Amino acid sequence: MVGASLAGLSAARALRDQGYDGGLVLIGDEPHRPYDRPPLSKEFLAGRMSEADLALETETEDLDATWILGAAAEALDPGERAVRLGDGRSVRADAVVIATGASARTLPGTERLSGVHTLRTLDDARALRADLAGAGRLVVIGAGFIGAEIASTARTLGLHVTLVEPASAPLAAAIGAEMGAVVAGLQAGQGVEVLCGTGVREVTGTARAAGAPRVDGVILTDGRRVPADVVVVGIGARPGVGWLAGSGVDVGDGVLCDATGATTLPGVIAVGDCAAWFDPAAGSHRRVEHWTGAVRRPAVAVRALLAGASAGSGSDIRPPEPPYFWSDQCGTRIQFAGHARPGDEITVEEGSLADRSFVAVYRRGDRPVAVLGIDLPRPFTRWRKRLAADALRSPAPAA
Incomplete structure (x- = not known):
């Protein structure tokens, strides 16, 4: 399992549940054991949940697995079926589960500014929570799921929050502009200033005597300037597929799979946020970046893997149910x-x-x-x- 978060853990569990009793190796680029990500933008950010509460493994769970944490995958050798790690090690296997997730997109020009955050990992959430504790004004760029949830949470902490979205409404890409307007109403009703239909021209900062300049505001494409003590960038995520270059695994917006998670390489499947499964109803590949998909789809992919299926093999294994997500906000x-x-x-x-x-x-x-x-x-x-x-x-x- 290349990826030791929810999707990788779910695949390991599915292998054991479906009778596989061989060796398991879980590789993760973070130093942490698997943890639950949805609370990072809500309960954990608000201080109502501890790091221990985020743990995905139960106290009695034993997958009889080897864990390699804090080591990112750098390449997949299809001939040797080996995963080369950034620390120089190489792990060989009979089968590979790609579960490398996705990374938060950043806003160009903000790299040197202190106080600008993305939220994807536990370490991200730690840093944001600490920064919000001493802040008065927060600007959230992007009103997707993460951005809208952070905006709602920050309001409960007493911050003045401005939510900036270039589309006509929050969540418009997922649920449409008409229903997105309802979400905008929920946010406004909680006291969030919602600015839709405008983008960001520049994030500005103030020089300090020591350290990086500190963010102090956001200039919008319509010319307005919004003051900020902290800025969160929530403009989507990139699938973690760069390490697969030259492996023979087909990639586009994610690892291209059939409707059961099988890739173009026999013995290699992909699950979670990095996987673009074929959707028969749409006639195209889609990535599903939600908790339920990371929990349920690995069981389907593992069944195909143990059956020896590969993309295009005509497997009769049925795909999972339509994608489902939820969001708690306002x-x-x-x-x-x-x-x-x-x-x-x-x-x-x-x-x-x-x-x-x-x-x-x-x-x-x-x-x-x-x-x-x-x-x-x-x-x-x-x-x-x-x-x-x-x-x-x-x-x-x-x-």
Whole structure:
């Protein structure tokens, strides 16, 4: 397992659950044992959860595995089926699970400014939490899941928060502009200043007698200047696939896999945020950067691996259910399943937009393709199960 976070750990568990009793090696570039990432932007950032609470392994769990932590993978040798590490070591294996995740995108020009953060790892969260403790004004650039959750958490800590998003609404890429406007209302109702439809021209800083200049504001593309003591950049993530150059593994926006996680190299599968699985419904490859995918998809990929499947082999192993994510922000739980596209018809099936408690269904023609729920978990779950049943009735996956 190259990658020792949730997806790699889930793959190791699936191997043991499905009867594999051989050797297991888990390689991680971070020095930490696997930990849960969703709380980093919420409970951990707010100080309501400790590092011990983030642990993903149970006290009684024993995978009988070898752990190599704090060592990044630098190359995959397909002939030897060996993973070369940054510390000079090489690990050979009969099969390889690629679970190298993704890294946060940074904003060019901010590298030398103190007080500018991304949030992807435990170390990132430690640094941001410490910086927020002495801050009064926070600017969050990017109103995706991480950005919106950090904005909400910072408001509960008493900071003045400005959320900047170049799209017309928060989460617009995932749930569409119409429903994203509802999320903007939730943020504004909590006291977050939401600025949509404008980008960032420059992040400015003030020179100090010692150390790097300290951030002091953000200049927007419309000319406005927003003061800031701390800036968080939440503009997406890059899949961790650079180390695969020359390996023969096909990559695009992630490792290109069939609908069961098999890559173009026999005995090599990919799971988690770095993996772009073929989606039969969309007819294209998609990366799913959410907790549920990192938990459930590895079992499908491991089953294909143990069966000896490779991409395009015509395996009859079924793909997992449609992607699902949730986000806790502004005192509400937002849940979404499926894939939305511009032009989908959206109807509110239960609840109301005015109350900000509803279930909305996205349709393409007569077919439901996605469902959004805000604070109505039971009706949302019913629609999510319906989407999953429709997926099982769809044609068998093609590479």
